[in-house]
Amino acid sequence: MSTKNSMLEIVPIPAFADNYIWAMLSDDHCVVVDPGDAAPVFAFLAGRNLTLDAILLTHHHADHVGGVAALTARWPVPVYGPAAENIEGVTHALRESDQVALPYFVDEPFRVMEVPGHTSGHIAYVSGDVLFCGDTLFAAGCGRLFEGTALQLHTSLMRLAALPVTTRVFCTHEYTLSNLRFALAVDGDNSALVERSFVEQERRSRNAPTLPSSIAIERATNPFLRCAEAALLESARRHAESPPGSTTLRSPELSNPTDVFAVLRQWKNDYRG
Numbered sequence: 001m002s003t004k005n006s007m008l009e010i011v012p013i014p015a016f017a018d019n020y021i022w023a024m025l026s027d028d029h030c031v032v033v034d035p036g037d038a039a040p041v042f043a044f045l046a047g048r049n050l051t052l053d054a055i056l057l058t059h060h061h062a063d064h065v066g067g068v069a070a071l072t073a074r075w076p077v078p079v080y081g082p083a084a085e086n087i088e089g090v091t092h093a094l095r096e097s098d099q100v101a102l103p104y105f106v107d108e109p110f111r112v113m114e115v116p117g118h119t120s121g122h123i124a125y126v127s128g129d130v131l132f133c134g135d136t137l138f139a140a141g142c143g144r145l146f147e148g149t150a151l152q153l154h155t156s157l158m159r160l161a162a163l164p165v166t167t168r169v170f171c172t173h174e175y176t177l178s179n180l181r182f183a184l185a186v187d188g189d190n191s192a193l194v195e196r197s198f199v200e201q202e203r204r205s206r207n208a209p210t211l212p213s214s215i216a217i218e219r220a221t222n223p224f225l226r227c228a229e230a231a232l233l234e235s236a237r238r239h240a241e242s243p244p245g246s247t248t249l250r251s252p253e254l255s256n257p258t259d260v261f262a263v264l265r266q267w268k269n270d271y272r273g
Helices: 001-007 038-048 068-074 150-161 176-187 191-205 215-221 232-239 256-270
Strands: 009-015 018-028 029-033 052-058 079-084 091-092 111-116 123-127 130-134 170-171
Touching: 018 038, 018 170, 029 038, 038 052, 038 068, 038 150, 052 068, 111 150, 150 215, 150 256, 170 215, 176 215, 176 232, 176 256, 191 215, 232 256
Parallel strands: 029 052, 052 079, 079 091, 130 170
Antiparallel strands: 009 018, 018 029, 111 123, 123 130
16 A cells, blocks of 8 residues: 555545545645536635646546636646547546556556446546546446446446455545445345445534545445345346336346346436435
8 A cells, every 4th residue: 555645635625516526635735636616626725725736537527527627727737537538628638557647646656447337438547545436436336327338337347346445435426325225225134234324324414525435345335346246136136027117027137247237227227215
């Protein structure tokens, strides 16, 4: 584990209803990740007397890139983003295994991982025990399939799940409680999941962030990372056999974890619990 990464201060800047813009701090330097809104970033930097050094972007959605133009008008800094997506203002277009050196902040350059599914060119950044994964992996959940396939997103999630268990997961939305309600509907006999639901409810009752999570926690409790488990297969099969409004049963062929993932992702889309 990188010593500098372990001591690195990473602060969530709340934006919109449930976004987090992540700010990495080192002395009077700052890097922000997915600044969808410039105003809270300006306020944060002014309040701490910080200078902006760089911007990291994971994908093209407006709630992740909307503040770039205003921020770079004030600070003409490097803007890193996915090469496979057209994002105005990106100065460094990144692909799989590219590196982003931020020497004030981390010992090891951030390594770029292409993790398509939520969007076609979505990327993640990993250095030591720090993972910025945008909207691909959430605490107890995952992103919607807007541009990719179930196979793509499941493959991307499995790549993230294979990172060291100590890796801290900095995703970009405070969706944890709603994700946990769905996870309990799917995997309610999972004692680690039940315990996590109490822990996270207590945090939110204090208006504290539930993030960062960790790869260890997600592997134990996130249904979208557990699609090879028998309990998740059975839960997905039961759901697929009795879709809402159906009067006839069908026996779906759930022959592999990707099939299970596809059922779970659609179930989450429709879930109102």
